[in-house]
Amino acid sequence: xxxxxxxxxxxxxxxxxxxxxxxxxxxxxxxxxxxxxxxxxxxxxxxxxxxxxxxxxxxxxxxxxxxxxxxxxxxxxxxxxxxxxxxxxxxxxxxxxxxxxxxxxxxxxxxxxxxxxxxxxxxx
Numbered sequence: 001x002x003x004x005x006x007x008x009x010x011x012x013x014x015x016x017x018x019x020x021x022x023x024x025x026x027x028x029x030x031x032x033x034x035x036x037x038x039x040x041x042x043x044x045x046x047x048x049x050x051x052x053x054x055x056x057x058x059x060x061x062x063x064x065x066x067x068x069x070x071x072x073x074x075x076x077x078x079x080x081x082x083x084x085x086x087x088x089x090x091x092x093x094x095x096x097x098x099x100x101x102x103x104x105x106x107x108x109x110x111x112x113x114x115x116x117x118x119x120x121x122x123x124x
Contacts, residue, residue, distance in 0.1 A: 001026070001027045001028075001029065001035075001038075001049035001051070001052045001053065001079075002014060002017075002026060002027070002028045002029070002053045003029050003030075003031075003032070003035045003052065003053065003054045003055060003058075003063075003066065004028075004030065004053075004054075004055035004058070004084075005030050005031060005055065005058040005059060006030075006055075007028075007030055009055075009108075010028035010030065011028070012109075012110075013026075013028075013053065013084075013110045014026040014028055016110050016111065016112060016115070017110075017115065019112070020112040020115045020116070022051075022115045022119065023050070023051070027049065031058065031060065031061070032058065032060070032061035032062070032063075032065055032066045032069075033061065035066060036066070036069050036070075036073075039070075039073060039075060039079075040073070042075070043073065043074060043075045048075040048078045048079050049079050050078075050079060050080065051079065051080050051081075051082060051123065052079055052080070052081045052082065053082050053084045053110070054066060054067075054081055054082065054083050054084065054085075055084060055085055056083055056085035056086075056087045056092060057085065057086065057087060063083060063085065064095070067081070067099065067101065067102070070101060071101055080103040080122065080123060081101055081102050081103055082102075082103055082104045082106055082118060082122070083096050083102055083104065083105045083106065084106050084107075084108055084110060085105070085106070085107065085108060086107070086108045087107075088107070092105070093105050103122045103123070104118055104121070104122045106118065
Protein backbone atom coordinates (compact mmCIF):
# COMPACT_ATOMS: atom_id res chain seq x y z
CA UNK A 1 0.00 0.00 0.00
CA UNK A 2 1.23 3.48 -0.90
CA UNK A 3 -0.02 6.57 0.94
CA UNK A 4 1.21 9.74 -0.76
CA UNK A 5 -0.63 12.88 -1.81
CA UNK A 6 1.22 12.96 -5.15
CA UNK A 7 -0.62 10.72 -7.62
CA UNK A 8 2.34 10.72 -10.02
CA UNK A 9 4.67 9.51 -7.27
CA UNK A 10 2.13 6.81 -6.39
CA UNK A 11 1.98 5.68 -10.02
CA UNK A 12 5.76 5.58 -10.40
CA UNK A 13 6.27 3.80 -7.08
CA UNK A 14 3.57 1.29 -7.91
CA UNK A 15 5.36 0.40 -11.15
CA UNK A 16 8.71 0.15 -9.34
CA UNK A 17 7.23 -2.15 -6.68
CA UNK A 18 5.57 -4.43 -9.21
CA UNK A 19 8.56 -4.49 -11.59
CA UNK A 20 10.89 -5.39 -8.71
CA UNK A 21 8.44 -8.18 -7.76
CA UNK A 22 8.23 -6.71 -4.25
CA UNK A 23 4.43 -7.11 -4.40
CA UNK A 24 1.90 -8.40 -6.91
CA UNK A 25 -0.77 -5.91 -5.90
CA UNK A 26 -0.32 -2.27 -4.84
CA UNK A 27 -3.12 -0.11 -3.48
CA UNK A 28 -2.50 3.63 -3.78
CA UNK A 29 -4.21 6.18 -1.56
CA UNK A 30 -3.62 9.93 -1.76
CA UNK A 31 -4.76 11.13 1.68
CA UNK A 32 -4.90 10.02 5.29
CA UNK A 33 -8.69 9.79 5.77
CA UNK A 34 -9.06 7.54 2.71
CA UNK A 35 -6.10 5.42 3.84
CA UNK A 36 -7.64 4.87 7.27
CA UNK A 37 -10.99 3.99 5.69
CA UNK A 38 -9.26 1.56 3.33
CA UNK A 39 -7.43 -0.11 6.22
CA UNK A 40 -10.61 -0.46 8.28
CA UNK A 41 -12.35 -2.10 5.31
CA UNK A 42 -9.35 -4.35 4.68
CA UNK A 43 -9.31 -5.34 8.35
CA UNK A 44 -12.98 -6.32 8.22
CA UNK A 45 -12.22 -8.54 5.21
CA UNK A 46 -9.10 -10.01 6.82
CA UNK A 47 -6.97 -8.62 4.01
CA UNK A 48 -4.55 -6.10 5.55
CA UNK A 49 -1.56 -4.92 3.51
CA UNK A 50 1.79 -6.48 4.35
CA UNK A 51 3.68 -3.21 3.85
CA UNK A 52 2.51 0.39 3.98
CA UNK A 53 4.75 3.01 2.37
CA UNK A 54 3.79 6.27 4.06
CA UNK A 55 4.65 9.79 2.95
CA UNK A 56 5.22 12.16 5.84
CA UNK A 57 4.48 15.58 4.36
CA UNK A 58 0.93 15.77 3.03
CA UNK A 59 -1.61 18.59 3.10
CA UNK A 60 -4.28 18.39 5.77
CA UNK A 61 -3.58 15.28 7.82
CA UNK A 62 0.04 14.18 7.46
CA UNK A 63 1.97 10.98 8.05
CA UNK A 64 2.19 11.59 11.80
CA UNK A 65 -1.59 12.07 11.96
CA UNK A 66 -1.92 8.75 10.13
CA UNK A 67 0.37 7.05 12.65
CA UNK A 68 -1.66 8.43 15.58
CA UNK A 69 -4.75 6.70 14.17
CA UNK A 70 -2.88 3.64 12.90
CA UNK A 71 -1.71 2.83 16.42
CA UNK A 72 -5.37 2.38 17.39
CA UNK A 73 -6.06 -0.17 14.63
CA UNK A 74 -5.87 -3.89 15.23
CA UNK A 75 -3.96 -4.52 11.99
CA UNK A 76 -0.75 -2.96 13.22
CA UNK A 77 0.65 -6.36 14.10
CA UNK A 78 0.24 -7.68 10.56
CA UNK A 79 1.35 -4.64 8.53
CA UNK A 80 4.79 -3.02 8.41
CA UNK A 81 4.98 0.76 7.98
CA UNK A 82 7.87 2.17 5.97
CA UNK A 83 8.02 5.94 6.11
CA UNK A 84 9.02 6.99 2.59
CA UNK A 85 9.61 10.71 2.71
CA UNK A 86 11.46 13.69 1.35
CA UNK A 87 11.90 15.01 4.91
CA UNK A 88 15.49 15.61 5.91
CA UNK A 89 14.55 16.54 9.47
CA UNK A 90 16.53 14.66 12.10
CA UNK A 91 13.55 15.17 14.44
CA UNK A 92 11.31 13.23 12.03
CA UNK A 93 13.87 10.45 11.77
CA UNK A 94 14.25 10.28 15.56
CA UNK A 95 10.48 10.25 16.03
CA UNK A 96 10.15 7.42 13.51
CA UNK A 97 12.92 5.46 15.22
CA UNK A 98 11.14 5.78 18.56
CA UNK A 99 7.86 4.44 17.14
CA UNK A 100 6.99 0.81 17.76
CA UNK A 101 5.04 0.76 14.50
CA UNK A 102 7.42 2.29 11.95
CA UNK A 103 9.71 -0.36 10.50
CA UNK A 104 11.96 1.99 8.52
CA UNK A 105 12.50 5.67 7.70
CA UNK A 106 13.56 5.92 4.05
CA UNK A 107 14.31 8.94 1.88
CA UNK A 108 12.66 9.29 -1.51
CA UNK A 109 12.95 8.33 -4.32
CA UNK A 110 12.04 4.68 -4.24
CA UNK A 111 14.16 2.36 -6.39
CA UNK A 112 14.50 -1.40 -6.92
CA UNK A 113 17.76 -1.33 -4.97
CA UNK A 114 16.10 0.48 -2.09
CA UNK A 115 13.26 -2.05 -2.07
CA UNK A 116 15.77 -4.88 -1.88
CA UNK A 117 17.54 -3.15 1.01
CA UNK A 118 14.25 -2.58 2.84
CA UNK A 119 13.29 -6.20 2.38
CA UNK A 120 16.63 -7.58 3.53
CA UNK A 121 17.01 -5.20 6.47
CA UNK A 122 13.48 -4.97 7.78
CA UNK A 123 11.12 -7.54 6.31
CA UNK A 124 12.97 -10.80 5.63
